[in-house]
Amino acid sequence: MDKIAVLIPCYNESQTVQKVVMDFRRVLPEATIYVYDNNSTDGTAELARTAGAVVRHEYQQGKGNVIRRMFREIDAEAYIMVDGDDTYPAEAAPEMVKAVTEHQADMVVGDRLSSTYYTQNKRPFHNFGNDLVRFFTNNLFGGQIKDIMTGYRAFSYQFVKTYPVLSRGFEIETEMTIHALHRNMQVENVIIDYRDRPAGSESKLNTYSDGFRVLRTIARLYKNYRPFGFFSTLAAVLGMISLCFLAPVLGEYFATGLVPRFPTLIVCACVLVAALLLFISGVILSSQLTKDDRDFEFHLQQVQQWKNRSADPFSHSAK
CATH class of the missing domain: 1.10.287 (Helix Hairpins)
Incomplete structure (x- = not known):
């Protein structure tokens, strides 16, 4: 069992994956860095391996499928999950891990919306969608989560091994948040700085189609959990x-x-x-x-x- 596992799901992140791996190796030297490549065609896996990460593959397309594979295969006392697009600061990871190992948190949410997200993110519909999803999730499930759609989280072993991954795509963040709220797991928010993607790096999130999936997931989970x-x-x-x-x-x-x-x-x-x-x-x-x-x-x-x-x-x- 690893002491700390950093899990990085990646699809065509060749421009940023090396920097992300090296940043987390620097701030968490005791951690094992895992990059799960999801059918990248731009050499992401090779670059991650060169940077010192353990590279594995998930051949079913979709972030939810990648997370299912990671949670199934990796045993650790604490987990950090972060996107490979270099939009989240590695410097926040020690505080998030500490919340799991010392404060018994089951899920720690990297809260972008309370810091720089609205000034750094140039897609206004993404901002509106984040606020809408946060409103519905907190009001329907009785939570106080500051950022539902963040891709930067820390987890306990108990959360990872009891969370049933049902979503296949980007709605996975909403699903795991609602799971934690419904199961009365301890959730903490850690405010982080957010920086937009570097030039030439493109988001895989479609504002409209993925946003509709997220809202549909909320309705489905409300039916199942309430x-x-x-x-x-x-x-x-x-x-x-x-x-x-x-x-x-x-x-x-x-x-x-x-x-x-x-x-x-x-x-x-x-x-x-x-x-x-x-x-x-x-x-x-x-x-x-x-x-x-x-x-x-x-x-x-x-x-x-x-x-x-x-x-x-x-x-x-x-x-």
Whole structure:
């Protein structure tokens, strides 16, 4: 097991990957630097290896796929994950690692938005998207995360080995944030400086398509992690629509004793039944989620035991 593992997912980052590797070797000399190449065609892997990194490959395209591979293969007491585009300062890494090793944080977020991001980033829609995602995530899941989309994070062993990577692309940051909030893991924010990409280095993030995926991921995870709130909201919307159309029918019935609009009455009744079924579904799924939360806590205890055995294999064999 490594003491500290620096994980760098890369796709065509030949202009910056050497500097990123050397910067982290300088500030974290005790760390092992891993570069996971995701089908680069510009020599990124060779340059990273020359700079002193351990280079591995993930052949399924997408950042989520790379992170799944990294988390599966690397065992460490603390992890630093950073993009290979040289937009994040390596100097913040020791503080982030300290939050994991000494303050028992499960995830440390490198917060760009509280420092230089809005002045350095030249893409206004990215700024708006970050604010929108932060608003929805914190309000729907009860968090106080300052930067949801940052690619600079630190993790504990427990987080890495219990986090189910489901996303394939850039929505992975949102997914891991919501996972930490839902599982009541300790999250800390560390303010970092942000610098825009150097000239000639292009972002792989598409503002519109990837932004839509992120919002869709939030909706999907809200359904999975807050089923009562999700289905109750749908039930309330359907119930209000049904009552709006039903009110004139009932008013006419009480006034004349007649129901001349039977189709409207039937449709409203069906919609009310659908709303009731959605509400019941939310109650049932919420109960199942409670059981899942209990199972997760037991799994977390098992992961802690695995870590103890890996850190001190001789004491375990002696027993």
